[in-house]
Amino acid sequence: AIYVFAFENPQKPVQADSPTLAARDELTKRESGITQNSPMRLRMEQFVKANQKQIVKAIEELDGKQFLVDEWARSTGGGGISCVLQDGNVFEKAGVNVSVVYGKLPRPAIQRMRADHKALDPDVESLDYFAAGLSIVMHPKNPLAPTVHLNYRYFETANEDGSSNAWWFGGGSDLTPCYLFDEDAIQFHKGLKEACEKHDKSYYPRFKKWCDDYFFNTHRGERRGIGGIFFDDLDEGENDQEQLFAFVKDCLGSFLPAYLPIMQRRKDLPYTEQEKEWQQIRRGRYVEFNLVHDRGTSFGLASPNARVESILMSLPLTARWQYMHLPPKGSREERMLDVLRSPREWI
Amino acid sequence: AIYVFAFENPQKPVQADSPTLAARDELTKRESGITQNSPMRLRMEQFVKANQKQIVKAIEELDGKQFLVDEWARSTGGGGISCVLQDGNVFEKAGVNVSVVYGKLPRPAIQRMRADHKALDPDVESLDYFAAGLSIVMHPKNPLAPTVHLNYRYFETANEDGSSNAWWFGGGSDLTPCYLFDEDAIQFHKGLKEACEKHDKSYYPRFKKWCDDYFFNTHRGERRGIGGIFFDDLDEGENDQEQLFAFVKDCLGSFLPAYLPIMQRRKDLPYTEQEKEWQQIRRGRYVEFNLVHDRGTSFGLASPNARVESILMSLPLTARWQYMHLPPKGSREERMLDVLRSPREWI
Secondary structure (H helix, E strand, O other), rough: OEEEEOOOOOOOOOOOOOHHHHHHHHHHHHHHOOOOOOOOHHHHHHHHHHHHHHHHHHHOOOHOOOEEEEEEOOOOOOOOOOEEEEOOOOOOEEEEEEEEEEEEEEHHHEEEEEHHOOOOOOOEEEEEEEEEEEEEEEEOOOOOOOOOEEEEEEEEEEEOOOOOOEEEEEEEEEEOOOOOOOHHHHHHHHHHHHHHHHHHOOOOHHHHHHHHOOEEOOOOOOOEEEEEEEEEOOOOOOOOHHHHHHHHHHHOHEEEEHHHHHHHOOOOOOOOHHHHHHHHHHHHHHHHHHHOOOOHHHHHOOOOOOOOOHHHOOOOOEOOOOOOOOOOOHHHHHHHHHHHOOOOOOO | OOOOOOOOOOOOOOOOOOOOOOHHHHHHHHOOOOOOOOOOOHHHHHHHHHHHHHHHHHHHHHHHHOOOOEEEOOOOEEEEEEEEEOOOOOEEEEEEEEEEEEEEEHHHHHHHHOOOOOOOOOOOOOEEEEEEEEEEEEEEOOOOOOEEEEEEEEEEEEEOOOEEEEEEEEEEEEEOOOOOHHHHHHHHHHHHHHHOOOOOOHHHHHHHHHHHHHOEOOOOOOEOOOOEEEEEEEEOOOOOOOHHHHHHHHHHHHHHHOOOOOOEEHHOOOOHHHHHHHHHHHHHHHHHHHHOOHHHHHHHHHHOOOOHHHHHHHOOEEEEEEOOOOOOOOOOOHHHHHHHHHOOOOO
């Protein structure tokens, strides 16, 4: 990986009168390092950063081209590391992004979040919060190779004494092919199902359906892709923190073993100009989902001081909008659309 | 123009127990034709359809390729005519769309609209409404030639006896170059200013600012282009209906005399691969504005039975998202960005 934009804006989190959550965590890290007994914030941060390195390394080996690594800080606290591979040999664009944010939730945001998290105190004006996550989107060049998305995140609010108040995990991973290969869809879902079943038999069917429901271009009546899993707000009402962290670890662990073999099979297949054009039209639908429907993108773009380039790293390098494009009856393109309109059970 | 998809779904507006506004208007047209004394609904429909024909003809002459003409109807009432020229000689994509919609506003929509239109009765469950508009977006191939957008619309709600209740006009036109030619910006704004000044000295400065404020990619801190005019909700509080219709006519009339000479000057200029790439990046920003911020697009995509292909006709044929693209200091690309960040007074 090539470190180019390193520390473009390396400001420290703002220091308040009493030590902030960020300052406390900084102190803990310096004094005791990160162990199994550290707060989940520090363990999640360490975990996503280690996985970012590992995934960047594996994708660089697959592509033959290196990622640019961009470390950044927000003046309001927190920052991240954006790794981007653009115009590679295998990938048109691949982004592997870590963000670790310390911030303050204003009252209206607290009110909204109380719908899912009763532990949040409704009577405070603001709350310190922490969010750490890993986000990946990879768009291959070859139209026969699928785009993949992954995101795992941990969210926490703090009491005034720095102890944690509400917390939850969210995330998932989904696959977006332009051409359907049942073999790929099955392998991708199988990896996620196995990770789920180590923890709870209900997880895979619940989170598979949640994914089909979430990644839905309602205005097109099409899902974005062939799904995977998606979950949010998993807190103590679901399971204890250690168990949920172990679950997220297994989900993330299933990513490379599923996606790398799929890419090995597809990346060098010959393809036609028509297939490339269909890919570009499908890229357009990807853009539509992310800009019109994705909650994370909307939330990010509406945040003051948002790092827009890291949020929009998920967009493809190129896309196409062709008026009234209709695949011919019985074509592979039409078969793809059928599955996007009526999600399948792959296993 | 080539009529290809004509009457793809030529359903008549749904007939209710008492004759709907649509049925009444249909009858008036059959029995008396459209005259100066006809309701504004029918005059606006006739006006936008005549202008659509004229503009399609002029753009076909400029491009040398013909538009596809697509006439459609919504099962819930209303329809439109979409004219699209794709992959032409001069235009990558050009859309000239008329829509004429008869529908029912549900109570929450009425409540929202009351903020601007006190004539709306807050106590009814739903209101018949009518909307007619002409929308144009043209994306040239040559990166030195500017994209243009135009929209003029008339909106009306009906009392139970079919007489009109609230009504208003909205619209405007704005230019989006990738490279700045002061001459083009001045000519475009001059045409609009002259149209405005025939009616009210305050219109051009007010509506020029409204345009700069509206076409703003807040998340980028950039306007979409170099502006033009934009206005909405012009009703009896602004001027009488005849005066406002005359104003809209003059605005629309200024479009071809300004845009055609600009295109004549730019369409055949030689350009480099780098300039084409910059154009593609700017196309990406156009997509961002339309999908993230544009109220008309959001409203359209959220409507049940929306004709998505007509709404998204405004998107370019192709676009590009390149991570952390920064134009070199002192370049023409940087000069363009400067103007998008700090709008200028052109006249």
